[in-house]
Amino acid sequence: MKLTVWTYEGPPHVGAMRVATAMKGLHYVLHAPQGDTYADLLFTMIERRNHRPPVTYTTFQARDLGSDTAQLFQDACQGAYDRFKPEAMIVGASCTAELIQDDPGGLSELMGLPIPVIALELPSYQRKENFGADETFFQIVRNLAKPVERTARISCNILGATALGFRHRDDIQELTALLYDIGVDVNVVAPLDATPTDITRMGAAHFNVLLYPETGEAAARWLEREFKQPYTKVVPIGVNATRDFLAEVAGLTGLPCRADESRLRLPWYSQSVDSTYLTGKRVFIFGDATHVIAATRIAREEMGFEVAGIGCYNREHARQVRSLAKEIGVEALITDDYLEVEQTIEALQPEMILGTQMERHIGKRLGIPCAVISSPVHVQDFPARYSPQVGFEGANVIFDTWVHPLVMGLEEHLLHMFRDDFEFNDEAGPSHHGGHAPAASAQGGAAPRPAAPPRDISEPEKVESGEIIWLDCAQKELKKIPFFVRGKAKRNTESFATSKSVREISVETLYEAKAYYAR
Amino acid sequence: MNDLAPVPAAKGCRETPILKERGQREVFCGLTGIIWLHRKMQDAFFLVVGSRTCAHLLQSAAGVMIFAEPRFATAILEEGDLAGLNDAHDELDREVGRLLARRPDIRQLFLVGSCPSEVIKLDLSRAAERLTEVYAPKVRVLNYSGSGIETTFTQGEDACLASMVPVLPATDRRELLVVGALPDVCEDQLMELLNGFGIDTIRCLPARSIEADVTVGPNTVFALMQPFLGDTKEALERRGARHLPAPFPFGEQGTTAWLRVIADEFNVSDEVFEAVTRAPRDRARRAIAQAAENLNGKSVFFFPDSQLEIPLARFLTRECGMTAIEVGSPFIHQGIVGPDLDLLAEGPIISEGQDVDLQLDRARAARPDLTVCGLGLANPLEADGLSTKWAIELVFTPVHFYEQAGDLAGLFSRPLRRKGLVAGLSPRLEAAE
Numbered sequence: 020m021k022l023t024v025w026t027y028e029g030p031p032h033v034g035a036m037r038v039a040t041a042m043k044g045l046h047y048v049l050h051a052p053q054g055d056t057y058a059d060l061l062f063t064m065i066e067r068r069n070h071r072p073p074v075t076y077t078t079f080q081a082r083d084l085g086s087d088t089a090q091l092f093q094d095a096c097q098g099a100y101d102r103f104k105p106e107a108m109i110v111g112a113s114c115t116a117e118l119i120q121d122d123p124g125g126l127s128e129l130m131g132l133p134i135p136v137i138a139l140e141l142p143s144y145q146r147k148e149n150f151g152a153d154e155t156f157f158q159i160v161r162n163l164a165k166p167v168e169r170t171a172r173i174s175c176n177i178l179g180a181t182a183l184g185f186r187h188r189d190d191i192q193e194l195t196a197l198l199y200d201i202g203v204d205v206n207v208v209a210p211l212d213a214t215p216t217d218i219t220r221m222g223a224a225h226f227n228v229l230l231y232p233e234t235g236e237a238a239a240r241w242l243e244r245e246f247k248q249p250y251t252k253v254v255p256i257g258v259n260a261t262r263d264f265l266a267e268v269a270g271l272t273g274l275p276c277r278a279d280e281s282r283l284r285l286p287w288y289s290q291s292v293d294s295t296y297l298t299g300k301r302v303f304i305f306g307d308a309t310h311v312i313a314a315t316r317i318a319r320e321e322m323g324f325e326v327a328g329i330g331c332y333n334r335e336h337a338r339q340v341r342s343l344a345k346e347i348g349v350e351a352l353i354t355d356d357y358l359e360v361e362q363t364i365e366a367l368q369p370e371m372i373l374g375t376q377m378e379r380h381i382g383k384r385l386g387i388p389c390a391v392i393s394s395p396v397h398v399q400d401f402p403a404r405y406s407p408q409v410g411f412e413g414a415n416v417i418f419d420t421w422v423h424p425l426v427m428g429l430e431e432h433l434l435h436m437f438r439d440d441f442e443f444n445d446e447a448g449p450s451h452h453g454g455h456a457p458a459a460s461a462q463g464g465a466a467p468r469p470a471a472p473p474r475d476i477s478e479p480e481k482v483e484s485g486e487i488i489w490l491d492c493a494q495k496e497l498k499k500i501p502f503f504v505r506g507k508a509k510r511n512t513e514s515f516a517t518s519k520s521v522r523e524i525s526v527e528t529l530y531e532a533k534a535y536y537a538r
Numbered sequence: 539m540n541d542l543a544p545v546p547a548a549k550g551c552r553e554t555p556i557l558k559e560r561g562q563r564e565v566f567c568g569l570t571g572i573i574w575l576h577r578k579m580q581d582a583f584f585l586v587v588g589s590r591t592c593a594h595l596l597q598s599a600a601g602v603m604i605f606a607e608p609r610f611a612t613a614i615l616e617e618g619d620l621a622g623l624n625d626a627h628d629e630l631d632r633e634v635g636r637l638l639a640r641r642p643d644i645r646q647l648f649l650v651g652s653c654p655s656e657v658i659k660l661d662l663s664r665a666a667e668r669l670t671e672v673y674a675p676k677v678r679v680l681n682y683s684g685s686g687i688e689t690t691f692t693q694g695e696d697a698c699l700a701s702m703v704p705v706l707p708a709t710d711r712r713e714l715l716v717v718g719a720l721p722d723v724c725e726d727q728l729m730e731l732l733n734g735f736g737i738d739t740i741r742c743l744p745a746r747s748i749e750a751d752v753t754v755g756p757n758t759v760f761a762l763m764q765p766f767l768g769d770t771k772e773a774l775e776r777r778g779a780r781h782l783p784a785p786f787p788f789g790e791q792g793t794t795a796w797l798r799v800i801a802d803e804f805n806v807s808d809e810v811f812e813a814v815t816r817a818p819r820d821r822a823r824r825a826i827a828q829a830a831e832n833l834n835g836k837s838v839f840f841f842p843d844s845q846l847e848i849p850l851a852r853f854l855t856r857e858c859g860m861t862a863i864e865v866g867s868p869f870i871h872q873g874i875v876g877p878d879l880d881l882l883a884e885g886p887i888i889s890e891g892q893d894v895d896l897q898l899d900r901a902r903a904a905r906p907d908l909t910v911c912g913l914g915l916a917n918p919l920e921a922d923g924l925s926t927k928w929a930i931e932l933v934f935t936p937v938h939f940y941e942q943a944g945d946l947a948g949l950f951s952r953p954l955r956r957k958g959l960v961a962g963l964s965p966r967l968e969a970a971e
Binding site for chain 1: 561562563564565566567568569570587589590591593594595597598599608611612613614615616617619620626629630632633636637653654656657658685686687688690721722723726817818821822824825826828829895912913914915916917918920921941944945947948
């Protein structure tokens with residue numbers, strides 16, 4: 020038993036869902052109890068997908084356990100086939116179904132469905148999400164890819180992009196353009212947006228780009244062995260890594276591989292004087308191994324940061340992170356225990372964290388700025404704008420993303436100059452992050468102001484606001500309102516009171532105002 | 539004061555045949571309740587004994603909805619625990635020991651069963667008894683199951699509260715017990731109203747802390763504030779308490795009807811009732827009227843989620859002028875939602891359970907103006923051009939009683955207002971030459 024508060028990775032069947040949801044024309048029948056459907060919302064809410072993941076859950080309940088859960092599974096398979104008519108299906112069990120040992124693979128085989136049905140064995144009590152995605156993609160490739168003739172022009176497959184991946188959508192677009200630029204066609208991108216039919220013709224590529232080793236390495240190795248397709252080892256995230264990647268592709272293809280760098284801005288931005296303030300900023304880097312390795316190089320070679328520590332949560336790729344840590348003379352933290360990461364950050368006291376959504380929370384608590392560089396993701400990691408990490412545009416995006424949480428150069432200088440003035444204070448933070456605008460004016464508190472930030476909760480509220488008095492009881496009532504709407508409620512109540520010429524706000528006034536503004 | 543009681547529909551839905559479905563259910567399991575229960579009981583810790591999936595569910599549910607220092611965690615079963623290599627009970631004792639050492643503020647510990655712990659038949663009640671002996675009187679250890687094979691979403695709260703009932707101290711006093719974990723702001727408003735009636739021996743289950751002496755006995759009467767508390771109701775009845783059936787306190791009419799049942803039980807005069815409720819009732823009506831402008835004449839379709847569906851359909855149809863097409867609920871306890879069914883005019887399909895694909899077919903065919911559904915379905919339906927309201931917000935937001943009635947209507951009207959505001963964004967169809 021292992022006590023877990025927050026986890027970096029979900030269970031392996033969620034990894035399989037990331038592959039199924041990324042692909043088209045594939046359906047996943049998952050033997051799972053009621054409630055496991057929660058995973059759908061990762062895709063529909065966090066990633067804002069406009070369709071349901073192509074997953075049918077058998078939804079067994081306690082009363083089914085005594086009877087025939089195997090029949091339930093077969094019915095779900097048949098129902099899914101009839102309704103969705105997929106080109107291929109994957110079948111497997113979630114953690115609970117694994118315990119009842121119904122053997123989804125064997126059961127589906129007996130049904131004789133007229134499409135390929137691929138059985139997944141994902142040990143839920145040993146492995147995690149990335150393994151689940153890697154293994155699922157590998158099984159799909161192993162079962163569907165056939166030897167085919169190479170394309171006439173030099174082409175490659177891009178491996179590893181999944182649903183719910185950190186910037187995978189934009190990375191693929193950027194990488195495809197970069198490859199086109201150097202004269203390499205993209206044969207198949209998989210799993211993202213690939214159909215089972217696309218998988219069958221993966222053998223036509225001359226080589227593979229292993230973009231995300233966490234979710235594509237097993238397939239890349241198999242394709243190398245079976246189809247003699249070499250795969251790239253450098254992940255093109257960062258200026259220098261992108262240049263190295265191009266050199267690697269040149270080596271594989273014999274093409275000159277010179278890419279257009281005219282839109283690449285990171286080098287100049289990093290060299291320009293405002294960036295002086297970035298010099299030697301101490302950063303702690305944590306995430307999946309691939310993104311940590313890339314970020315470490317960018318931090319040191321391209322941003323001029325000092326790397327205070329690095330680590331990753333996926334043990335499968337820990338070796339490279341360990342050797343990189345050794346090379347740069349820091350400790351490698353290999354753990355999936357969030358509390359351990361927090362302790363390490365607390366001890367190292369970096370000036371910035373480059374991490375995941377989990378470290379963003381740690382950063383909030385410790386008051387350390389954080390930029391997100393890796394999964395696990397949240398809704399803000401799927402921005403509307405184009406924001407790849409890969410290639411030259413990716414480097415531009417990374418520069419902006421990392422600098423954003425910090426105080427800009429000239430501003431830092433000014434803050435320092437005026438730190439003792441009462442208008443300023445050191446704690447204020449960068450002016451481009453809301454929550455620091457001037458307080459409401461004395462004339463009725465109508466000045467626009469962002470809602471109170473969380474840390475204001477514990478601070479005593481001023482009882483007087485202009486000429487309006489908040490009675491104790493109303494003040495207490497106001498505090499019960501969730502902090503993120505409290506500012507608005509306060510303003511509304513005060514302008515309501517002003518409009519009614521009420522000078523003292525009681526609980527009654529508060530709710531009169533609430534009813535008045537109800538929408 | 540008959541004008542205060544809502545007039546039952548000419549023919550309500552109590553006798554309507556229920557469409558019972560069974561198939562894929564797009565719902566949360568009972569573990570999800572931990573997200574709001576741990577906020578309510580500030581001295582309680584919820585330890586799920588389960589798998590990585592359970593931890594991931596809690597994180598995903600919490601991550602989408604709140605950010606908080608958690609007073610919940612998952613003891614993840616590992617290969618060794620399953621193969622019987624380790625005695626799972628020893629492992630559990632060790633983890634609980636560490637946890638309680640690290641969190642001395644914890645006074646109540648809930649061991650929460652999950653699908654895997656149920657399937658391997660890990661006896662958490664035994665563990666709870668044993669651990670209570672070790673940590674009493676400082677910490678009370680209870681257990682319940684939030685597993686998906688036994689509980690659907692809000693049933694987790696029911697199971698949790700039901701687990702507390704047997705250990706409540708006995709009393710012979712005549713007391714009113716109000717049951718259900720509501721946000722403090724709602725609970726405080728309720729206390730104001732009930733104190734106004736002159737009722738002063740009121741207890742809440744769950745209480746905010748273990749220090750509050752909640753008692754129960756044959757002279758206790760109780761009112762449910764949430765419709766999903768069937769097991770808790772039965773547990774309280776076993777302790778001799780008497781249930782006061784009433785429509786649920788959503789909207790002005792629902793709140794009035796609910797309060798009326800309590801007022802009648804405690805012989806509150808009509809004058810007092812009127813004096814206490816007149817102003818908030820009036821405010822609620824005005825607030826609803828404003829928010830309901832966008833709802834009037836529109837149709838609504840409920841996917842099953844929290845068991846709040848029937849009372850909410852009653853509110854939307856009677857107080858906001860909507861028409862219900864289908865009202866789906868994971869479970870229908872006639873003994874609990876009966877009064878709401880009486881007030882819900884005949885017409886909608888009343889469905890229990892779910893086969894999500896069939897239900898989606900019905901929703902797409904009916905094209906309701908508003909569909910109330912879970913987070914997994916909302917964006918896909920929006921992409922089909924339907925307006926949706928996430929059901930989960932109805933459980934997390936203060937929506938009970940008079941002062942929240944306008945907010946409740948607002949939760950439903952906002953998606954429709956929004957659709958109107960951004961209507962110009964839809965792709966423009968250029969006329970062919």
